[in-house]
Amino acid sequence: MxxxxxxxxxxxxxxxxxxxxxxxxxxxxxxxxxxxxxxxxxxxxxxxxxxxxQEGAAAAVTVQVPTPSTLLPRTDGTPGQTRLDRALALLRAAPGVAQAQALSETELTELLKPWLGSGGAGTALPLPAVIQVRLTGSGPDVAALQTTLEAAVPGTLVESHGAWVxxxxxxxxxxxxxxxxxxxxxxxxxxxxxxxxxxxxxxxxxxxxxxxxxxxxxxxxxxxxxxxxxxxxxxxxxxxxxxxxxxxxxxxxxxxxxxxxxxxxxxxxxxxxxxxxxxxxxxxxxxxxxxxxxxxxxxxxxxxxxxxxxxxxxxxxxxxxxxxx
Amino acid sequence: MGQVANGLRDMVRLEAVGLQYERAGRPGADALRDLSFEIPDGGFRWLLGPSGAGKSSLLRLLHLAVRPTRGQLQVFGQNMSHAKRGDLPDIRRRIGMVFQDFRLLPHLSAFDNVALPLRIARLPEDQIRADAMEMLRWVGLAKLVDSRPAELSGGEQQRVAIARAVVGRPSLLLADEPTGNLDDVQAERLMLLLREMNRLGATVVVATHNEALVARHPGRQLRLAHGRLVSDD
Structure with a gap:
């Protein structure tokens, strides 16, 4: 062939x-x-x-509590929780919040080091407490949270990174x-x-x-x-x-x-x-x-x-x- | 399908057919004018006339390479003037054509050129091999099956072209000056093949200038001049 x-x-x-x-x-x-x-x-x-x-910054909120150690009066007028404890309790009970954790003094010092130097936390400046809040998927209504915190712990600031994100x-x-x-x-x-x-x-x-x-x-x-x-x-x-x-x-x-x-x-x-x-x-x-x-x-x-x-x-x-x- | 006087069905029927080629998008001169004739199934016709008479144009028309500009053309009982384009390949596969210039594919061997119509028809490869080899043996080219056209003489190329035209056992066989490049012996062999195909039932139309060949193989003649049919006898 x-x-x-x-x-x-x-x-x-x-x-x-x-x-x-x-x-x-x-x-x-x-x-x-x-x-x-x-x-x-x-x-x-x-x-x-x-x-x-979105999983990082957008899922986190920072809350600043001025004069965190000041005691808040109970309804009967006697001293109750500190402002920080009250804010933490409210945050942990709020829907859409996975975790609320106050920064320790060391963490705060580390955070402020670029602006105040290594001895920043030891200065006479009255520093607020900072609470890091991790949110769940949908997260809470940040505006409503701010209103609730302001009513219970006056002067509290809620800083959301969502807009930037x-x-x-x-x-x-x-x-x-x-x-x-x-x-x-x-x-x-x-x-x-x-x-x-x-x-x-x-x-x-x-x-x-x-x-x-x-x-x-x-x-x-x-x-x-x-x-x-x-x-x-x-x-x-x-x-x-x-x-x-x-x-x-x-x-x-x-x-x-x-x-x-x-x-x-x-x-x-x-x-x-x-x-x-x-x-x-x-x-x-x-x-x-x-x-x-x-x-x-x-x-x-x-x-x-x-x-x-x-x-x-x-x-x-x-x-x-x-x-x- | 049309009927003719002797009761045979028409293989080809033309009624007032005209053909005009376009040149640069404009209508050119008439290549064919008012052709009317029929060829019955199994008929044989010589197509005669001087150069430029329209023989090749008529064969192109019958091969469905062009459509008539005017009139009605029927092949296998189907009106080609109005047939759908998609229906034409099936009809073309039933027509064998031997071209004056062979029209072999230069990059294919003699075997592959002959096998091409069978491959297009998607026949089994075993059958393709057997049929193509049989045809090449018949035209005396069994030893040149691997040769490409450029390696073959004019006569050998003509024989490959003939083998390709008949390998599919066409119902209508058209040949344009098929003996032009053949010696007398080969020309006689070709005529015997065409006659045999005709005897087996194929309708055959052969265009030629070779009056001696026509004299040796008498048959009905269609004579053209200036694109018109001048005699059919």
Missing amino acids: TRSADRRAGSDDLGLRRALDDRMLPVLVAAMAFLAALALAGSGGASALVKHW QRLAVLARSLQACAWLALAVVAGVAAAVVMVGVRTGLLARRESIEIVHGLGATDGYIAGRFAARATWLAGLGGLLGALLALPVLLALATLAAPFVATPQTAAALPVSPTTLAALASAWLAQLKTMPAELLVGLPVLPAAAAIIGFFTAQATVRGWLRRLP
Whole structure:
């Protein structure tokens, strides 16, 4: 049996291995996939920051109680609880409060060190007590809490970080939207690159296509040949781009870790790896800190590129074939 | 499907068919004018006429490579003037065509060129191998199955083109100057093949300048001049 006769069906009837270049198209799609990975990283990073802020600052309230040791009179006029104890009791009983803890004198000194120096707490300044309040998911109505505390312990200040966090969250979500927009633009450009490649292939194989068309090939048969080639090349480009992006994203994740890592994941990170094994271990640990959408999105990139290649080639070829009878 | 006097069904029927090619988006000169004739199922026709008479245009029309500008064209009893584009591939697969310029795919071997219509029809690979090899043996190219067209002589390319046209056992076989690149022996072999295909039931239309060949193989003749049918006898 001859070489040709031994070949399986589904061969390269239209000579697309030469007509659809296996260098330029994958390289261009790889560049698009690389940019898409960066956009995904931007989106994932912004999302992680929002989550981190909301779980951190937004979930906490600081309460200042001036003259904390002063005793509050009971209803019968006799001295009762101190102002600090009263405020703590009210806070712990309030709905939406997970924990209310007064800072110790040492913690307060540490907190004020930048402004008052190391002996700050020992000065004659009358310092208020500071209560750190951790909130549950929905949290309390901060305005109502302020009113209750003001009535029971006059002069108490409730400081919520929610407003700042909300503004930062809006900024982060805008960045996230921009990242998704960039991703859409990159996908569009990738489709345009595939379309140009396929159109070049159509022109190069115009005569072959007309012959095959005359032999009774359907549009689906011809478009399928182009789509198979474009899917392979775009998928290959997507894989290359994702692989190239991985070390860059790991490096970015390393830089971002202090801002987004939880105490548990931060503890898992090696401080300064000096050997290759330690570096690999550090990167593996870093992978765990990468945003989930990036961990999912990165392996999906080659598949997404392949899908873009398939559908763009199908649409381009079928549109072009309409000119044939 | 139309009927003719002898009771056979029409394979091809033209009624006042005209064809006008477009040039730069504008209508050009008429390539065919007011053609009316029919060819019954299983019929044989010589298509004669000087260069520029419209023979190749008529074959292109019958091969569904172009649609008529005017009139009604029926092939296999179906009106091609108004047929849906999506219905044409099935019909084209029932038509074999031998082109004057062979129209082989340069990147495919002789075997793959011959196998192409069968692959397009999605036949089983075993059958494709057997049928394509049988046809290549028949046209005397069994030892050149791996050769690409550029490695073959004009006559060998013509034989590959003939093998490709008949490998699918078409119901309608069209040939445009099929003996132009063949020596007398090969030309006679080809005529025997075309006659055999015709005897087995295929309708055959052969366009040629070769009056000697026509004289050796008498048959009904369609004669064209200036895009018009001047005789059908």
